[in-house]
Amino acid sequence: MRLKLPASISVLLLTVVSVLGIVNWDIYQKEQQLAHGQVVRLALAPVDPRSLMQGDYMTLNYAIAAPLRALLEVEVGQGLVQVRLDNNRVASLDSVVQESAGVKLKETGQNRSGISATDELVNIQYRVRHNQIKFASNAYFFEEGKAKRYEGAKYGQFRVDGQGALLLESLLDKDFNPL
Incomplete structure (x- = not known):
């Protein structure tokens, strides 16, 4: 049956x-x-200390967003940027590789002084939402009561795939030690 x-x-x-x-x-x-995935480290930009720790997460802002924001003229969009990795795998903006969803570039040059010719180039994805640059994650969640541990965070360590997608792996201190 x-x-x-x-x-x-x-x-x-x-x-x-x-x-x-x-x-x-x-x-x-x-x-x-x-x-x-390839390791890429983004320096964290200072954030208002009143909103840095809210419960069990930290708001993340990246130093690389400021020079990128200066090149873009949109409130919403996405694309790829090319970054240079130094010897510590810390990324600095090199150029905008691809713009989509209405992203327009301002007519301005890049200051590339101090960048070694041996630095590695990597493409990473970005999004523009409400006139703010966003990368993979703009928050880091942790166990309640552990906020003090992450106050010294200076870098976000990411893994990037072949399409430039970033995944936040960990937060690092000024000496690149995982927190």
Whole structure:
């Protein structure tokens, strides 16, 4: 005897299996990026100390956003920027590689003094939302009561994939030690 399921239950089961498959595939890809992605460190910019610690997360702002903001003329958009990595893998803005979603560049040059010809170039993704530059994560969540541990954060360490997508791996102190 063969069991026949109604069409609605079959569709529901197929949908659940598909969603679980997609979610698990996304998790697998992010785990692979964290394990094998290229290390890029972004210097953290000073943030208003009154809003730096709010409960169990830290608001992150990146120093590289200011020179990029000076080059863009949009409130909303996204694209790729090329950054140079120094010997400590700290990124500095080199150029805007690709603009999309209406991003326009201002007519202005880049000051590239002090950048070594041996520095490595990497593309990373950015977004502009409400006239602010955003990279992978603009917040770092941690266990309640651990705020003091992260007050000395100077860098965000990311893993970047071949398309320039960033995943925040950890926060680092001024000597590049994980917090």
